[in-house]
Amino acid sequence: MSEQELAEAIERVSTPDGLDTPFGKIELFDGVPRDASVATLYDGLDLMRAAEAFLNAVPGASLVALRRGLRAAGLTSPEIIGITDPRANSGGLYLTPNTETTYGTTFLDLRAWGPTVIEAPPESLCVVDDFWFRYVTDMGIPGPDHGAGGKYLFLPPGYDGEQPEGYFTFESPTYTNWVVLRALGGVPAMKQTRIYPLSEADAPRENVFVNIADAKINTVHSNDADFFREIDELVQEEPVEALDVERAGQLAALGIVHGQPFAPDAHRLDLLDRGAKLGAAIARALVYKPRDPAAFFWEGVSWKNAFIGGSSEFLRNGARLLDARTQFHYFATVITPAMAHAQVGAGSAYAYTAEDGEGHVLDGGATYSLRVPANPPAKNFWSIDLYDTQTRSLLQVPSTPYPALSSLGGTVQAEEDGSYVLWFGPTAPEGRESNWIQTAPGKSWFPILRLYGPLEPWFDGSWRLPEFVKESLA
Structure with missing residues (x-):
């Protein structure tokens, strides 16, 4: 290596003594941040992490907010099933429901109930997603019962007890799971659904069906610092293993750690608030003005596809499409391969x-x-x-x-x-x-x-x- 090549190499691996950044002027002395710039750098780091955590944790916050809203409408236990009779309307805040479908919904609580049974009605289109909004299974026509109706058994994380025969059995990574019900026979058919603890299989409890069509509730996650309180609620409830280590690390860097109180001081709370608002603005760009050409159905036409890559896991060529995941979850709900394919x-x-x-x-x-x-x-x-x-x-x-x-x-x-x-x-x-x-x-x-x-x-x-x-x- 010549002296010139060495000098060029040193320049490439060095940081200038002065940097203009979105967070302000940064000053260093021969590669070491000056004391006056250290706090600015860490504030910038927290702000970037807050925005990135917002974008990556939208799926979880979405279901926390949905559960909160449904609880306000009286859905406080898994045997209470909300229905939109005759169909969904604009009275409440829900992410992009359609007005042509009668929905049924509830949340499983595998911590309180342990193994839980869902008897899916025939000729139905039903989905179960875990609390981080990941696909668990379809039930009904796209599920293993192929529309004949069937008994589904959902096991809590780490379950090592008996698994009786006669069920389509699934172990969920999370204790809370979202259930979405649709039946081609409408409300009467949907009311054939049964949800009960496995321990009551010989004498199941009665289900309660509550019409939530006109409920004035908010089921949409926050776009400010409260977003991180919603995520903390999820992190505290679910096992550490329920979340991948990278997203768990992003949240931990912001003070959201399983088993520890989330108590940001006023300064960090302000950074979280700014980060959430920045993340929400970016999410809106991803939804309304995506830059991936695959987001558009036809060249030169603005009509867009919500499932870029054709994957409900947002995968393409072995990589997670992070922008596509945020794009979908910021404005839509229900994850199932039946929608993506x-x-x-x-x-x-x-x-x-x-x-x-x-x-x-x-x-x-x-x-x-x-x-x-x-x-x-x-x-x-x-x-x-x-x-x-x-x-x-x-x-x-x-x-x-x-x-x-x-x-x-x-x-x-x-x-x-x-x-x-x-x-x-x-x-x-x-x-x-x-x-x-x-x-x-x-x-x-x-x-x-x-x-x-x-x-x-x-x-x-x-x-x-x-x-x-x-x-x-x-």
Whole structure:
């Protein structure tokens, strides 16, 4: 190595004595931070870690907030099952529910109950996710009972007791598990669900079904320092082994450690608050303006895919797609491979956007049209629901608690060529009321198109959605 090469090598491995950073001016003496800059560097580290922890822990916080909201609606024990009868509406804050489905939901508590049985109804579409929002199993049509109905046994972490036969058995990494129920036969079929401790298998307790459709509750996680209190609640309840060591390390660096009180002082609490707000802003960029080309269904068109990589674990080429995981969990719920891998004629496909054909954010005070091309590729039906860009919940408007249009019921009118021109704005264009969804001036919004039983033209790209067109109505 020549003297010049040595000098160049030393320069590459060195840090300048003065650095301008987003956290302020940093000064060093020959590679050693000066005392006045040390606190600034650690504040910067805590702020970066807080933002990164927010992005990586959104799945867990989402379920903590959902459980909190459901408890406020009376779902305080696993045998109490909430249902949205006749369907979900915009009264409460939930992440992107659809208005065409009757949902059933509860949380398992494997710490209190131990091994727990769910008897899934026939012809159902049910999912169980653990408390870190990781997939445990499907039940019903996409599950091992294939729609015949069946008994599922859920074991707590580290369980080493008997495992009786006659059940589809799963061990969860977490004590708390979220249960989502849907049945093709609607509410009566859903009420065939049974949830009880295995110890009561010979004489199961009765289940209680509570209609939560009109409950005014918040099930959405915080976007400020309270986010970390939500995460601490989860960390304290669940085994250390329930979380991967990298995310556990991020949280531990912020003072969130299993078995230890989370008690940040005022200075650190301020950094956590700023980090959460920064993380939330980044999450919103990932949702509404993703930079991964794979987030878009068609080149040059803004309609987006919520499952980048086609994996419910957000994997591609052996790597975790961190941005994709945050993108999905920040505005949606329920993880199952059945959603990420829709098949021709089965399951459902989703597309969303938050902008018009000019690339502008959709404005609740303006009027837009969307032409849904003829022959929408849906075996069962299609729908479009509108959501609030702030809360990611159903858009609240005066005209209806169901801000949606669908091919069900025959109310949406087709054009002569078989296409559907849909309208979105604060007032309905004259004569277009059946094809109109109201929006709210001063609020942005975004739609999700759902295809129930997507058909081949969706998968091969021969059927495509155009952009929203901003209209000028005289």
